Amino acid sequence: xxxxxxxxxxxxxxxxxxxxxxxxxxxxxxxxxxFDSARRLPPEIERNIAAAYHLDKPIFGQYVxxxxxxxxFDFGPSFRTRxxxxxxxxxxxxxxxxxxxxxxxxxAILFGVALGIAAALRQNRPGDYAAMALAMxxxxxxxxxxxxxxxxxxxxxxxxLFGVALTLPVGGWHDGALANMILPVTVxxxxxxxxxxxxxxxxxxxVLHSNFVRTARAKGLPGHLVIVxxxxxxxxxxxxxYLGPAVAGLLTGSLIVERVFGIPGIGxxxxxxxxxxxxxxxxxxxxxYAAFVIAFNLLADLLYAALDxxxxxxR
Amino acid sequence: xxxxxxxTVVEVRGRSLWVDARRRLLRNRAAIAGIAVLATIAAMAVxxxxxxxxxxxxVDYSTISCAPDWWPWAAGVCRAxxxxxxxxxxxxxxxxxxxxxxxxxxxSVGLIATLVSLFIGVxxxxxxxxxxxxxxxxxxxxxxxxxxxxxxxxxxxxxAVFNRNFFLxxxxxxxxxxxxxxxxxxxxxxxxxxxxxxxxARAAGVSASGIVRRHIVPNVVGPVxxxxxxxxxxxxLAESFLSFLGLGIQEPMTSWGVLISEGAAQMESAPWALFxxxxxxxxxxxxxxxxxxxxxxxxxxxxx
Numbered sequence: 001x002x003x004x005x006x007x008x009x010x011x012x013x014x015x016x017x018x019x020x021x022x023x024x025x026x027x028x029x030x031x032x033x034x035f036d037s038a039r040r041l042p043p044e045i046e047r048n049i050a051a052a053y054h055l056d057k058p059i060f061g062q063y064v065x066x067x068x069x070x071x072x073f074d075f076g077p078s079f080r081t082r083x084x085x086x087x088x089x090x091x092x093x094x095x096x097x098x099x100x101x102x103x104x105x106x107x108a109i110l111f112g113v114a115l116g117i118a119a120a121l122r123q124n125r126p127g128d129y130a131a132m133a134l135a136m137x138x139x140x141x142x143x144x145x146x147x148x149x150x151x152x153x154x155x156x157x158x159x160x161l162f163g164v165a166l167t168l169p170v171g172g173w174h175d176g177a178l179a180n181m182i183l184p185v186t187v188x189x190x191x192x193x194x195x196x197x198x199x200x201x202x203x204x205x206x207v208l209h210s211n212f213v214r215t216a217r218a219k220g221l222p223g224h225l226v227i228v229x230x231x232x233x234x235x236x237x238x239x240x241x242y243l244g245p246a247v248a249g250l251l252t253g254s255l256i257v258e259r260v261f262g263i264p265g266i267g268x269x270x271x272x273x274x275x276x277x278x279x280x281x282x283x284x285x286x287x288x289y290a291a292f293v294i295a296f297n298l299l300a301d302l303l304y305a306a307l308d309x310x311x312x313x314x315r
Numbered sequence: 316x317x318x319x320x321x322x323t324v325v326e327v328r329g330r331s332l333w334v335d336a337r338r339r340l341l342r343n344r345a346a347i348a349g350i351a352v353l354a355t356i357a358a359m360a361v362x363x364x365x366x367x368x369x370x371x372x373x374v375d376y377s378t379i380s381c382a383p384d385w386w387p388w389a390a391g392v393c394r395a396x397x398x399x400x401x402x403x404x405x406x407x408x409x410x411x412x413x414x415x416x417x418x419x420x421x422x423s424v425g426l427i428a429t430l431v432s433l434f435i436g437v438x439x440x441x442x443x444x445x446x447x448x449x450x451x452x453x454x455x456x457x458x459x460x461x462x463x464x465x466x467x468x469x470x471x472x473x474x475a476v477f478n479r480n481f482f483l484x485x486x487x488x489x490x491x492x493x494x495x496x497x498x499x500x501x502x503x504x505x506x507x508x509x510x511x512x513x514x515x516a517r518a519a520g521v522s523a524s525g526i527v528r529r530h531i532v533p534n535v536v537g538p539v540x541x542x543x544x545x546x547x548x549x550x551x552l553a554e555s556f557l558s559f560l561g562l563g564i565q566e567p568m569t570s571w572g573v574l575i576s577e578g579a580a581q582m583e584s585a586p587w588a589l590f591x592x593x594x595x596x597x598x599x600x601x602x603x604x605x606x607x608x609x610x611x612x613x614x615x616x617x618x619x
Contacts, residue, residue, distance in 0.1 A: 026476060027476055148578070148593075151582070256559065
């Protein structure tokens, strides 16, 4: 088990390295730099700025320098947001993004699993079709469509639920107040709810037809116990390996959601940084994202190996 | 009986995969409806200039953010009047024709980028599958590595640094969408190589090109066609995603992502500017998904 984890952790290093390298050279391929402006600066000032940020060195030297600093977890200064290092900016934004993403992941798993099980237990009946239609809508409608439309309905027009007039805030974060989180978390979770529901429905149907479930029924176990104690465990196993892709999907969605709802997370830094050529900031955020995707893929592998006795660690 | 004559007899008697598939597809109502709606949207996009009296770039300051005449909830807003069926945007441009021009861009991005991914994916997968052994293992390790990259972020960087070069966007999206395709093709080729009917054909003296044409290609085409119909919507999504973030196509040209982004910015005062592009985009995505599911059911030999 330990060796398996260590091997998988080591194999993440070349992936991370590839991402850093690709992103670094991509940013530098294009003409223009972070300090270009409409007003032409005197050449000596330009030279001084370039020297201060080590942009005057040959590009490969800059790359080696960057890797060396990265080894000490130093992402360097932000080129555009003066007086801030990239690490400070990420430290500001990351907790917000994390809270948003974790809430969305929890909502997606909770509702997705419930929907999937409900559909599987009513296979090929109206309830099943309704649940799968819902899942299809969630998967198909992109975040940048659902975000404004839900904002319009729940944030601007307002709805009345059970006699309570409800108008949710359309933006801002307020340190993650519940009212501020409802819309962004819903929008972010919707596609994942759909995918999880489909996944769980498929595996649940397969498990319900398997012999050990028939045996459990045959020995007279009540229906709900068969499902909770026997079927559910086996049916939720495929969900574990979906963890990695789910996190990647949430990160992509968070770029849109943070922008639409004005949430001060790292997704906004990334888009703004890319447009402003803030090389170090973009690289820092990409590394952060990549680390998350890799970590969750690794976690999924380990969990799967721990949960499924058929998987052996020695390979 | 010569081989050629034998083949014609078999062809007449047998029900080919394609006839069967077409029959199954025609029975799938969701897929047929999807094809019909999609064909309508595509035809409207192609003939967009003929369908409206306005040009997509005609700015008219007398009709800024005006509702279409038939819009029911528009107390106190201006009416676009005349033939502005979808109302006008914040520069007084006709939304109907802009949505259709958005369809042109979104659909053509979908097709071109999918073709790029098709060529790369099929070529790569076929080579890996036919070669087998160490080359195959190496090529597939490379695909695994690329799979773990959060590539949408790399595309964003690419678009940002290359100043929203539209041609590059086709290539960039196509170049990252080929991974699954290559896995499918490689898997199919690898398993087909070992099948008895290929061996039988070889033993019966069918030439190598004949085997590829009559046996390999039809068996690989099924899953590839299914996956292509599912790639098109994901490519359209990727383009709109970039456009929404302001990294896609440039004014005055437009795409659904740009229109949705503009509509979202003024949704409180002009909800129709958000509604119509969202509706067209959602309809298109649903159609492709229905068609893809229908084709999968139709072409999957397991169901026969």
